[in-house]
Amino acid sequence: MVTKNQIKLVASLQQKKYRSQHKLFVVEGAKTVTELLDAGFEPFKLFAEDSQNIKSLGPVEMVSKTVLKQMSSLVNPNGILGVFHIPDGRQIDTDDWTVALDTVRDPGNLGTIIRLCDWFGIRQLICSLDTVDCYNPKVLQATMGSIARVEIAYLDLPKFLNETMLPVYGTFMDGEAIYTKQLPPKGILVMGNEGNGISEEINAIIKERITIPQFGENTTESLNVATATAIFLNEIRRS
Structure with a gap:
């Protein structure tokens, strides 16, 4: 079950200072969450409404629509929310534009x-x-x-x-x-x-x-x- 502190943490990540503090960021929607997972971004937590089909995403915490709305930055959340670790910077590549x-x-x-x-x-x-x-x-x-x-x-x-x-x-x-x-x-x-x-x-x-x-x-x-x-x-x- 999602705790109040978890909801508060996710909601706080809408602000840059808390993203910088926790080294976490939030994305919403199955497409973006899936693409980040496929690209190797490290998930911190994945949340979804009970009605969503999320078998392909791996371990997901099921939440109510009300809880998801408390965590979301959208007026109408689209059912799936992912919290990911901000990746460390890599060496700058000079082989292309x-x-x-x-x-x-x-x-x-x-x-x-x-x-x-x-x-x-x-x-x-x-x-x-x-x-x-x-x-x-x-x-x-x-x-x-x-x-x-x-x-x-x-x-x-x-x-x-x-x-x-x-x-x-x-x-x-x-x-x-x-x-x-x-x-x-x-x-x-x-x-x-x-x-x-x-x-x-x-x-x-x-x-x-x-x-x-x-x-x-x-x-x-x-x-x-x-x-x-x-x-x-x-x-x-x-x-």
């Missing part, structure tokens, strides 16, 4: 970018220390399970970019058009903040400036960062 995010704050944008990395086979995502937490429940919902297949590291981004041997490409409004740019087989693609773009500190490091050209005469002033990431990654893989 890497996406680096400079102060991306919106959970939906980060979740979508993680999903895009998965789609385009980008296995590594670097985040500045002030980018939104990838284990935020809204981020995890937006990844649709892709969090299981993309290695995410939070680090001092200026230091990383200064030390890397890979070419660094920054995305700006005044860069060279991505459609005509000759791109190498590997490098780092830097995407900036939703409102302010790439920070001045990162701007000073970047030598290669690229952009998505506008074609309309009276167009919006910029693209959503996740939408722009999709276009850039498509061109990287196409070339």
Whole structure:
């Protein structure tokens, strides 16, 4: 039987400070829970409503709909909730393209970018220390399970970019058009903040400036960062 302390612990993991304290995070839905298990993430606890068919998930604690709602971040919980250990960081791989995010704050944008990395086979995502937490429940919902297949590291981004041997490409409004740019087989693609773009500190490091050209005469002033990431990654893989 689930105790009040267990419910309190799971509910607290909606906040970053408690995720950091306990080194745990929560995902919801059979698809995401299954993909994390298949990817080798270590489960702490798995919970499901009595009515759910969860034989394939392994040991699961059955709970009532009321209890699951107390633990869930969703208005209408979808029946299965998993608590997983946050994995330790791995060594940064430089054998392919890497996406680096400079102060991306919106959970939906980060979740979508993680999903895009998965789609385009980008296995590594670097985040500045002030980018939104990838284990935020809204981020995890937006990844649709892709969090299981993309290695995410939070680090001092200026230091990383200064030390890397890979070419660094920054995305700006005044860069060279991505459609005509000759791109190498590997490098780092830097995407900036939703409102302010790439920070001045990162701007000073970047030598290669690229952009998505506008074609309309009276167009919006910029693209959503996740939408722009999709276009850039498509061109990287196409070339």
